[in-house]
Amino acid sequence: MWEQLPLFPAQASKIAPQVDILFFFLCAVTVFFSLLIAFVVVFFAVKYRKEKHPHAEQIEGSVPLELTWTLIPLAIAMVMFVWGASIFFIESRPPRDAMEIYAVGKQWMWKFQHVEGVREINTLHVPMGRDVKMIMSSQDVIHDFFVPAFRVKADVLPGRYSVVWFHPTKAGTYHLFCAQYCGTQHSGMIGEVIVMEPDEYEAWLSGGGAEGSLSGTGQKLFQQYGCATCHRSDTQGRGPNLTGVFGKPVLLDDGRTVVADENYVRESILNPGAKVVSGFKPIMPTFQGQLSEEQLIALVEYVKSLAGPNPNSAPVTNRPVVPNNATQQ
Amino acid sequence: MSSDQAVVASELQHHFRDMEQQKETATFGMWIFLITEIMFFGGMFCAYLIYRLSYYQSWVDGSQRMDITLGAINTAVLIFSSLTMAMAVHSAQVGKRNLIILFLILTLVLGCVFLGIKAVEYHDHWENHELPGKYFSGLDKNGVDKGWHDVPHTSLYFALYFAMTGMHATHMIIGAGLLIWLIVAAYKGKFNENYFSPVENVGLYWHFVDIVWIYLFPLLYLISHKHTG
Amino acid sequence: MATTAINQSVEKETYLNAGYGLKSWLLTKDHKRIAILYLISITVFFAIGGFFAMLIRLELLTPAGDLVEADTYNKLFSMHGIIMVFFFLIPSIPATLGNFLVPLMVGAKDLAFPRINLLSWYLYIIGGTMALVAMFMGGVDTGWTFYTPLSTEYVNTNVIPVALGVFVAGFSSIFTGLNIIVTIHRMRAPGMTWSRLPLFIWSHYAASLIMVLGTPVVAITLVLAALERAFHIGIFNPQLGGDPVLFQHLFWFYSHPAVYIMILPSMAVISEIVPCFTRKRIFGYEFVALSSIGIAVLGFLVWAHHMFVAGISVYAALVFSLLSYLVAIPSAVKVFNWTATMFKGSISFETPMLYAFGFIGLFTIGGLTGLFLANLGVDIHVHDTYFVIAHFHYIMVGGAIMGYLGGLHFWWPKMTGRMYPEAWAKLSALLVFVGFNLTFFPQFVLGYMGMPRRYHAYAPEFQVLNVLSTAGASVLAVGYLFPLFYFLWSLKYGQIAPNNPYNAVGLEWMTQSPPPAHNFDKTPVVTWEAYDYENQPQEEVPVV
Amino acid sequence: MAHTEETHNHIVSPKLYVGIFLFLMVMTALTVFAATINFGIMNPVIALVIATAKATTVILFFMHIKYSTRLTQIVILSTLFFLFLLLGLTLTDYLSRAWMAYPSR
Numbered sequence A: 001m002w003e004q005l006p007l008f009p010a011q012a013s014k015i016a017p018q019v020d021i022l023f024f025f026l027c028a029v030t031v032f033f034s035l036l037i038a039f040v041v042v043f044f045a046v047k048y049r050k051e052k053h054p055h056a057e058q059i060e061g062s063v064p065l066e067l068t069w070t071l072i073p074l075a076i077a078m079v080m081f082v083w084g085a086s087i088f089f090i091e092s093r094p095p096r097d098a099m100e101i102y103a104v105g106k107q108w109m110w111k112f113q114h115v116e117g118v119r120e121i122n123t124l125h126v127p128m129g130r131d132v133k134m135i136m137s138s139q140d141v142i143h144d145f146f147v148p149a150f151r152v153k154a155d156v157l158p159g160r161y162s163v164v165w166f167h168p169t170k171a172g173t174y175h176l177f178c179a180q181y182c183g184t185q186h187s188g189m190i191g192e193v194i195v196m197e198p199d200e201y202e203a204w205l206s207g208g209g210a211e212g213s214l215s216g217t218g219q220k221l222f223q224q225y226g227c228a229t230c231h232r233s234d235t236q237g238r239g240p241n242l243t244g245v246f247g248k249p250v251l252l253d254d255g256r257t258v259v260a261d262e263n264y265v266r267e268s269i270l271n272p273g274a275k276v277v278s279g280f281k282p283i284m285p286t287f288q289g290q291l292s293e294e295q296l297i298a299l300v301e302y303v304k305s306l307a308g309p310n311p312n313s314a315p316v317t318n319r320p321v322v323p324n325n326a327t328q329q
Numbered sequence B: 001m002s003s004d005q006a007v008v009a010s011e012l013q014h015h016f017r018d019m020e021q022q023k024e025t026a027t028f029g030m031w032i033f034l035i036t037e038i039m040f041f042g043g044m045f046c047a048y049l050i051y052r053l054s055y056y057q058s059w060v061d062g063s064q065r066m067d068i069t070l071g072a073i074n075t076a077v078l079i080f081s082s083l084t085m086a087m088a089v090h091s092a093q094v095g096k097r098n099l100i101i102l103f104l105i106l107t108l109v110l111g112c113v114f115l116g117i118k119a120v121e122y123h124d125h126w127e128n129h130e131l132p133g134k135y136f137s138g139l140d141k142n143g144v145d146k147g148w149h150d151v152p153h154t155s156l157y158f159a160l161y162f163a164m165t166g167m168h169a170t171h172m173i174i175g176a177g178l179l180i181w182l183i184v185a186a187y188k189g190k191f192n193e194n195y196f197s198p199v200e201n202v203g204l205y206w207h208f209v210d211i212v213w214i215y216l217f218p219l220l221y222l223i224s225h226k227h228t229g
Numbered sequence C: 001m002a003t004t005a006i007n008q009s010v011e012k013e014t015y016l017n018a019g020y021g022l023k024s025w026l027l028t029k030d031h032k033r034i035a036i037l038y039l040i041s042i043t044v045f046f047a048i049g050g051f052f053a054m055l056i057r058l059e060l061l062t063p064a065g066d067l068v069e070a071d072t073y074n075k076l077f078s079m080h081g082i083i084m085v086f087f088f089l090i091p092s093i094p095a096t097l098g099n100f101l102v103p104l105m106v107g108a109k110d111l112a113f114p115r116i117n118l119l120s121w122y123l124y125i126i127g128g129t130m131a132l133v134a135m136f137m138g139g140v141d142t143g144w145t146f147y148t149p150l151s152t153e154y155v156n157t158n159v160i161p162v163a164l165g166v167f168v169a170g171f172s173s174i175f176t177g178l179n180i181i182v183t184i185h186r187m188r189a190p191g192m193t194w195s196r197l198p199l200f201i202w203s204h205y206a207a208s209l210i211m212v213l214g215t216p217v218v219a220i221t222l223v224l225a226a227l228e229r230a231f232h233i234g235i236f237n238p239q240l241g242g243d244p245v246l247f248q249h250l251f252w253f254y255s256h257p258a259v260y261i262m263i264l265p266s267m268a269v270i271s272e273i274v275p276c277f278t279r280k281r282i283f284g285y286e287f288v289a290l291s292s293i294g295i296a297v298l299g300f301l302v303w304a305h306h307m308f309v310a311g312i313s314v315y316a317a318l319v320f321s322l323l324s325y326l327v328a329i330p331s332a333v334k335v336f337n338w339t340a341t342m343f344k345g346s347i348s349f350e351t352p353m354l355y356a357f358g359f360i361g362l363f364t365i366g367g368l369t370g371l372f373l374a375n376l377g378v379d380i381h382v383h384d385t386y387f388v389i390a391h392f393h394y395i396m397v398g399g400a401i402m403g404y405l406g407g408l409h410f411w412w413p414k415m416t417g418r419m420y421p422e423a424w425a426k427l428s429a430l431l432v433f434v435g436f437n438l439t440f441f442p443q444f445v446l447g448y449m450g451m452p453r454r455y456h457a458y459a460p461e462f463q464v465l466n467v468l469s470t471a472g473a474s475v476l477a478v479g480y481l482f483p484l485f486y487f488l489w490s491l492k493y494g495q496i497a498p499n500n501p502y503n504a505v506g507l508e509w510m511t512q513s514p515p516p517a518h519n520f521d522k523t524p525v526v527t528w529e530a531y532d533y534e535n536q537p538q539e540e541v542p543v544v
Numbered sequence D: 001m002a003h004t005e006e007t008h009n010h011i012v013s014p015k016l017y018v019g020i021f022l023f024l025m026v027m028t029a030l031t032v033f034a035a036t037i038n039f040g041i042m043n044p045v046i047a048l049v050i051a052t053a054k055a056t057t058v059i060l061f062f063m064h065i066k067y068s069t070r071l072t073q074i075v076i077l078s079t080l081f082f083l084f085l086l087l088g089l090t091l092t093d094y095l096s097r098a099w100m101a102y103p104s105r
C-alpha cells in the first residue's frame, strides 16, 4: 500500500520496523491527547455556552486532578523515553563483526571507500543481510549521512571519525541525503544507496575496478611518507612498533591510558604531540596538511590491518571519542 | 519617607512612590544586570573548562608562558581599586563630596594601571607569536622553538586567554568611562547622603569586574603552571 | 457594550494625546508609547519574514530548484529564520503587550526603568537595521543556527554584521526582561501580592528570567564566532584545534530556552483570555503560575536534544532526552488547566477566545510532536527533516502567533480606544486556522518520509505534499493580511471602546481606554484576588 | 539578621574595608605561593578555593550583600546555579564521550 501512496518511507533495515512501531505508538498518544482535548473543549463550549449557561460556577481547582494530569503524562513520557532509549542503544553500538566502509563528506559530494579497494562517489553499494558500519569524516564543514529507508542518520564532522551502522534487509535503491546544512549545494549533496543480494555484491566488488585493497594503498603510503623509517616491525625503530596496537589500550607518557581506535590513530598522525606513547620522545612530525582524508583513511586501515586477522573488533563507538581523555586525568 | 521627598524631590522620578523605593529598585536592577554579566562570561568559562580538560598538555604549555609576577601585581592593583571604589561609595553614603571625587579618581588611576600592565603582557605575547589560531607559532621572537607538544591546541589556549582577558579589559574600559562620568557628576555636586545610587551601582559593576579577574588570574596563570603529570 | 463616548469628554486625556509630533514618540519614556513603537516595528519585521516565507513556499512548489538560485534560497530561509526568531517572535509579546500591560496589571505608573525601556527599543532598531542592511547587501546563508565551521570559515556572506545585529538585539531583549523582572518585584501596587498577580505577570516573569539568564550566553557565543570569522582564532574550527560541537552547546544553551521565551508570553495571554470569556476564575491558579516557573527552569536543562546526532556522547544524549520529557509536564499542566477552566463556565465566542481555542489545539499538537523529537529512537530519523519544521511551526505559528493575535484583539480596545470589527476578525481567525493546518500538517508526513530541511530542490515523490503546503501558506498569508487592514481601519472608523468592553477583571481594565499617561489617577489599592469573576459586576465598572 | 529594607543603607566602617582589603592581599599572596608548589591534582582545587574565598568576601562586604535583602541574596545564588548548569551539563557530554570505548556486542 505504501508503494502507491508515497506517504511513508520504505522499510529497508532491521531497525526500521522497530523505529516505526515506536513512531506509531507516539502517534497514537498524540492523536489520543489531541482528540481528548479537542473533544473536551468543544463539549464544554457547547454545553456551557453563554446562552445555555448564563452564570458561571466558580471552581477553585483540585489537587487530586492536578496530580492526575501530572502523573499520567509523566508515566507515559517515561515509557516513551525508555523505549526510545533502548532503540538508540542498539543504533549506537555497531556490532563487532560489521563490515566497514569509509565515507568522506565534502562540499558537496560523498566519497565512499570500500576496504576491498573500490571507490564510489554519491553511490553506495552494500550487501543485504550484513551489518554495515560506516566510518565517516568530513573534509570541510559538518555534513550528515541520512538514509531514510534505514532510519539512520549521523553527523559527519571535520577532524574526527563518526560512525553509523545499519543492517539492510531489502534489496533496492534508496535515497541518501545530506541532512546537515552545509552551504550552497546542500540539497545537491544527495546520492543513492543500492542494496544488493550478497552474491551480486561480491560480483560487483570484484568487477569494480579496485586498485588493490585499502590497506594495501595504506602500506604504500606508509613507505612513501617515511613512516616506515621510524615505525619498524621490530623494536629497533625510533617510534613504537605498530603491530597489534590497534584496538588495544595504549599507555601514554603522562600516565593516562587510551584505547587505540580510529580516532586515536588519526590524531597520532595529524597531531602526534597530543598523546605521546609512554617510553617514546615526541619526535614524530605532524602530517597535518600533507595527507588528504582519503590517504588518512588508507593509513588508518593499514595500521588496523597490522593488528591481526580480525581488525574489525574495532572499538569505535557511534558517538566517537574525540581527542579527549579527561576521564583518565 | 516623605521627608526625603521634600529634600530631594528633583531626584525622584515620577513613577516611584519615594526615594527608598527608587533606590531599592535601582540597586536590584543593577544586580539583575550583573546576572547577565555572569552568564556572559560563563560562556567563555565553559569553553575554557571543556578545552582544559580535553587538551591538558596545551594548558600546561600555555600557562607557562604567563608572567605570574605581572599577573599578581595586577591582581593587587585591581583589589586595591576595589577598596578605593568601596571607599568612594562610603564617602557618598556619609555625603563627603570631596572624598567621593578623590576616591573615584584613585579608582580610575588604578584601573588604568591595570590596563597598562595588561598591555605590556599583550605586547610580550605578540612578540613571541603567542597568539590565537593561525597567528600562533611555536617559535619565540628569536626564532627559537619553544618545544610545544601540541601546537594546534596550545593556540586554543591563547585564543581563550585573549578572549577572556580581552573581554575583561573591555569591561574595565567601560568601567573607566563610567568613573569619569561619576567624577564629573560628583564634581557638580549631584550626590549626597540621600541620593548616590549611581555611585553605588557603578561600584557594584566595578567589584564584579574585579571578581572576574579574581578567577581569571588562577585559571590562566596559576593552576597549570606546575605540570601535574 | 457602550457604543458612544458621550459620557466621556472629548478632551479626555490619554497617553496618545499627551504629546504630539514625532519627537514626542521617539523620545518618549512612557511604556505604553514604547509598546506602540515596538508594535509597529515588529509588524514590519513580521511582514519581511513572512515575505521570505512566501518565496520559500513558492520555490518548493516544484521539485527542481527553478524559481531562485540555490544560494538565494539558502539566504531566504536563513533570513526568514533569523528575522522571525530574533526580530519578531522573541520581542513580539513581551515588548508590545508585556510592555503595555505589565505596569498596568501590577498597578504601577511605568516600568521600573523607563529610559532603559526606550534604550531597548533603540537597540532593537539598531540591531534590526544592521541585520536588514546586511541582508539587502548580499544576505547571509548560514541558517538561523550559525553552525561552525560553515559560518566562520566557509560561506562568504555577511555573517558578521548579522551576528552583531542579533547580538545588539539580544541586549534589547535583556533590557526588556530586566525591566519586567524589576517592575514585578519592586513596583507592585499596595495589596498586589504574588498570589494576586494575574497569570500574565507570572508567565512574563518566567520568560524574563530566561531572557536575562540565557541571552548573554548566545551573545558571547556570537561574539566568539564573529571573532573567529574575522581573525581565525580557532575556537570552533577543527583545523585550528577547536571543536565545532562546542559552538552548538553554547548556541542551544540559549536557543532552547529561547523557545520558551517565545511561548510563555503567549501562554500568558491565553491565561487571561480563557477566564474572561468563561467568566470564571482560572482552574488551579497556583499550578498554572508555578508551571511557568517550572518551564523556565527546566527549559535550561534540555538544550542538547538538538544535538542527538551531532556527535555528543551516548550518555549525554540519554540525560538530555530524559530531561526533555520532564519539561513537557508543566506544559501539559497548563493545557489541562485551561481546559478545566471551561467546565461550568459561561462561555462566549469573541475573537480572542477563538484564537485561544486555536492556541490550545495547535500548541497541543506541536508540543506532543516535540515528544517525538525528544525521543532518541525517533529523532535519529526525523532530525533535520520537515518533521522538525512542522513541529516548531505548530508551536510558533500555530501556538505563539495565535496567542499574540488573540492578545492583540483582546487588548486592542485598551491600547487604542477603538473596537476592531468583530465579523472580519472572526473570518480571519478562521482563515488563519485553516490555512495554517494546510500549510504545516503535510510537513509532518514529508518529514517522516525523509525530506530533509533546508533543501532547495527535492525528490519528486515529495511534490504533492509540498504543493498542499504552499497552497495553505497562501491562505495563511491572506488570513494574516486581514488583521493588518482592519486594525488600521479601526483606528479611524472603529467603534469607540468603553473602558472594559469584555467586563474583564484586572487592574488594566479599571483605568480608562486608552489609559492616561500616568496609567492611574490614583494608585490603586488591591483588595481582591486575581480573576475575581464572581464579584465582577456584569455592567461596566465605573472609571477610577 | 538584618534583612529588612530599613537596613539597606547600612554603612560599613572604613576599618572593615581596609581589613577586607588586607585579607584579599594575603589570599593573593597565598595563591601565588601555592602555585610554586606542585600539589598534583590539588593545584586547581586549592587555587579555586582561594579564588572563591576572595570572591565571596568581595561580594559580601564590598558589594554589601551581607547587608542587603534576602531577595538579592537568592538572586545571586540562583544565578550560580544556572552557571553550574551550563558548565555541568556541557561536561556530561565531554566527560562521558570516552566511556563507551568497547561495544558490548
Ligand code: HEA
Pocket: A029, A033, A037, A072, A073, A074, A076, A077, C145, C259, C260, C262, C263, C305, C306, C324, C325, C327, C328, C329, C331, C332, C333, C335, C363, C364, C365, C366, C367, C368, C370, C371, C373, C374, C375, C379, C382, C383, C384, C388, C391, C392, C395, C396, C400
Ligand atoms: C516556541 C517554540 C517551541 C516550543 C515551545 C517547543 C517545545 C518543545 N520542543 Fe521544540 N523546537 C522549536 C521550537 C519550540 N519547541 C524549534 C524552533 C526547533 C528547531 C530548531 C532548529 O533546529 O532550527 C525545535 C526543535 C526541537 C527538537 C530538536 C529536533 C531536532 O532538531 O532533531 C526537540 C527534541 O527534543 C524538541 C522538543 C520539544 C519539546 C519536548 C517541547 C515541549 O516543551 C513541548 C511540551 C508540550 C506538550 C507535551 C503538549 C501539551 C501536553 C499535553 C496535551 C499532555 C500530554 C502530554 C504527555 C503525554 C507528556 N524541539
Ligand code: HEA
Pocket: C046, C047, C049, C050, C051, C053, C054, C056, C057, C077, C078, C080, C081, C082, C084, C085, C088, C089, C142, C143, C144, C145, C389, C393, C396, C397, C401, C439, C453, C454, C455, C456, C473, C476, C477, C480, C481, C484
Ligand atoms: C516565529 C517564527 C516563524 C514564523 C512566524 C514562520 C512563519 C512561516 N514559515 Fe517559517 N521558519 C522559522 C520560523 C518561523 N516561520 C524558522 C526558525 C525556520 C528555520 C530556518 C532555518 O532553517 O534556519 C523556518 C523555516 C521555514 C521553512 C523551511 C525552509 C527550509 O528548511 O528549507 C518553511 C517552508 O515551508 C517555512 C515556512 C513558513 C511559512 C509558510 C510561514 C507563514 O506562517 C508566514 C505567513 C506570514 C506572511 C505571509 C506575512 C503576512 C503579511 C503581513 C502580516 C503583512 C504584509 C505587509 C505588507 C504587504 C506591507 N519556514
Ligand code: CUA
Pocket: A105, A107, A108, A142, A143, A144, A178, A179, A180, A181, A182, A183, A186, A187, A189
Ligand atoms: Cu553536506 Cu549538507
Ligand SMILES: [Cu+2]
Pocket: C255, C256, C259, C302, C303, C305, C306
Ligand atoms: Cu529545544
